[in-house]
Amino acid sequence: MYRKEDLSGIKSARAVAFALLFAALAAAAALHGIFADMNFAAIVCIVCAAALIAGIPLFRRIVKDEAALVEANTAAMRNASYFLYRYEAAVKQIKDGVVILTEDGSFVLINETAKTILGITDADLRTARYDEVVSGFSEKMQREEILAAAKGGVKEDSVSYAGAIYRIRFAPLGEGEEDLGVVVVISDVTESYKAEDMQTDFVANVSHELKTPLTTVKSYSQTLLEGGLDDPAMTREFLEIIDSEADRMDRLVRDLLLMTRIDNSRQKWDMTENDLAALVKTAMKKMDMTAKAKALSLNRMFEEDFSVMAEMDRDRLEQVVLNILSNAIKYTDEKGRIDVDLIPGENCVQIVISDNGVGIPEKAQARVFERFFIVDKARSRKMGGTGLGLAISKQIVEEHGGAIVLESKYGKGTKVTITLPACKVRGKRGIL
DSSP states (O other), X not given: OOOHHHHHHHHHHHHHHHHHHHHHHHHHHHHTTTTTXXXXXXXXXXXXXXXXXXXXXXXXXXXXXXXXXXXXXXXXXXXXXXXXXXXXXXXXXXXXXXXXXXXXXXEEEEXXXXXXXXXXXXXXXXXXXXXXXXXXXXXXXXXXXXXXXXXXXXXXXXXXXXXXXXXXXXXXXXXXXXXXXXXXXXXXXXXHHHHHHHHHHHHHHHHHHHXXXXXXXXXXXXXXXXXXXXXXXXXXXXXXXXXXXXHHHHHHHHHHHHHHHHHTTOOOOOEEXXXXXHHHHHHHHHHHXXXXXXXXXXXXXXXXXXXXXXXXXXXXXXXXXXXXXXXXXHTSOTTOEEEEEEEEXXXXXXXXXXXXXXXXXXXXXXXXXXXXXXXXXXXXXXXXXXXXXXXXXXXXXXXTTOEEEEEEETTTEEEEEEEEEOOOOOOOTTOO
């Protein structure tokens, strides 16, 4: 029989045990997405339960009687072990790298993601100490460094390694003066950093593209206001330039709005079955006068009665074809040639637009679909380009389940191939 004070100690110990189990359950909930922003806290909760299983005497301060202590710890361990097994398995599979160390640098737990990031194997874990394992990753991950960083609460740092950027968070194990080890969570934030850089570049590019026409409008309007209106010929010329620059800003804003809607999945697509050949012929007719103004030969290579059905947003896909044709006309010198062909394939159809224009330098070809990238800035701005046409075309084609590829030889010409899924051929009624 236990004394009254012993029973009180056992009850207190069990209360602590169940509190730890509750923390473990909270961790499981976080790992299953109930508290999506609490992964790090969840991992720390799991570690507390792990410490209990490992025999760290969290109850020693509460229960004085050794027999009562053994019974209380045994019961708590029995109740927690099943849950902890499941939570350890969950930790090993989460997308972030997780490493749990004792104060002397021994591994308690390391998940598969952490092994991949650190470039280590199970054999390394059996034969090497922690500092040896992480020596090639970062000095910030050395045992003394992270133990010192974790003192006083959760700390965070960043590391660049093998072309990637990682965020490292440390949290201590133990209470008060106890130094039981540390839990380390490693997150790959490369894409987040790239997105931030792209956003910064995007804002800078938009500002630049708007500043140029605004400066032109401001300077020409200022000239007119300061007396230029007295010259009718000059007034007309300046107003035409102002009108052209206003159109350019309008195109830029419309392109930006379309791109933003597509990026945020807010663009409404009017997908219906249409004749792709008819669409291409319509686009060619719209560009015919522009081509003739430069004495260019715009050639349809497929038969007049050729027809192929595809599911598409007709207006948006026509925008793509018009954009490619417009680029071909811009970058093909007078009396040049532009060929447009439709090539059916197995469950797909290709639109191929070729020209014998100036071509694109090889080093620039990988960037032609980037936003605001312009190969020949002087020629593009002279013709009202925004640097967004190919980027938007790529987005539209990909939203149709297709692909767009550009091939070019500098000084010889360019070929753009748009591949789209074709509609399945249906049978005909009444053939007998």
